[in-house]
Amino acid sequence: MWTREEMASIAASELVAGQYINLGIGIPTLVANQLPEGVRVIFQSENGILGMGQFPLAGEEDPDLINAGKQTVTLEPGASIFDSSVSFAMIRGGHINVAILGALQVSSKGDLANWTIPGKLVKGMGGAMDLVAGIPRIIVLTDHLARDGSHKILEKCDLPLTGSGVVDRVITDLAVFDISGSGMTLVKVAPGHSVAEIAEKTGAPFTVSSQTPNETPQS
């Protein structure tokens, strides 16, 4: 089973220097610390930052400088600040290259549900619907199974959608799937887990990439 840092590291491994990246709340925020050596990307925060930096040193936090998760942050040299309509012009207008988001459910057709569980949990979609509508590459980082053991990767989401046919890659603690017009493909399996186990824990059919190690011995 991959740790959250390892999941973030898999997501970070495809990022290319100079890309503009939006990270969602939760596990996706860990991606900033897992960038490959020497790869500098520019982080966008939808409340109005391009060039978001690390958390501030203790005592240097500024209540006027937060990220979309309302956490105190810093700015990188060359950063810019703008209002929410300019921020979403960047997002919806396709100027941001990759978004890495969390999920409640994902379907094998790339549908994403991550904003509400009717009658139980109400968070709101925040900027997620705009992110998935406008950003060309959407990576989802999520636990493979829900806390109650139910499937999160399904043929069809039963929760209200954030976007339809928008997810390109799903990285869980057990596996990595790529999603395209032709369906979902298993491309990586966490050490100590098998394709058969992944199939049992996934609520949708998938094909197995020829590069995927079939069975990984228990380490």
Added chain:
Amino acid sequence: MTDKVTVDAAEALSSHLRDGITLAVGGFGLCGVPIHLITTVRDSGVKNLTVVSNNMGVDGKGLGLLLENNQVAKVLSSYVGENSLFARQYLDGSLEVEFVPQGTLAERLRAGGSGIPAFFTPTGFGTPVAEGKETREINGRMAILEMAIRADVGLVHAHTADSEGNLRYRLTARNFNPLVAMASDFTVAEAEIIAEKFIEPDDVMTPGVFIQRFIHVPDQVKEIEQLTVRERA
């Protein structure tokens, strides 16, 4: 145009606060929230408000004050994650909520302030947000029709104001504030600093035409919702 500056927030707002109005409010989380003006609305006791704001504060802070005081009938927001009273009033049906995607909310306010009655956007197509809305295929892509938002009263927080009502914001406290200022018939700003002369024209972020009144709020305590720091090595 003179005398936009007012000493007293209640005086600035009194002629325009009525039951049932639509109130647009700047801020993201607790950042850039016009807390002094919100407190004035709370103290005025006006009821049955429709509030347009990205979030509704947290319990007992920001717009949470108006929820606690049962002054809000309807909310247009994108996110409520950190406000348990909001979630409770929504789930038990006592508060009507229209969830609006954050970028759509920003653009609806911008459109409302810009004389654009509605626009098509791909955001939310195929989701509950699209229900009951006109959809259209444009250049091979499905989009939904979203209506502009115009508010009766707008409340914004700025870092600096000058006597023309020009505003400058600081860092991410800008967020929805310039859009709220544009989209409201009567916008009141609170500013931490009143410029002795004028804000440099190139540095004006909200031109004074969008601001009807402003007040000075020096020494305001700013809240941090999620304090995250690195320890010093």
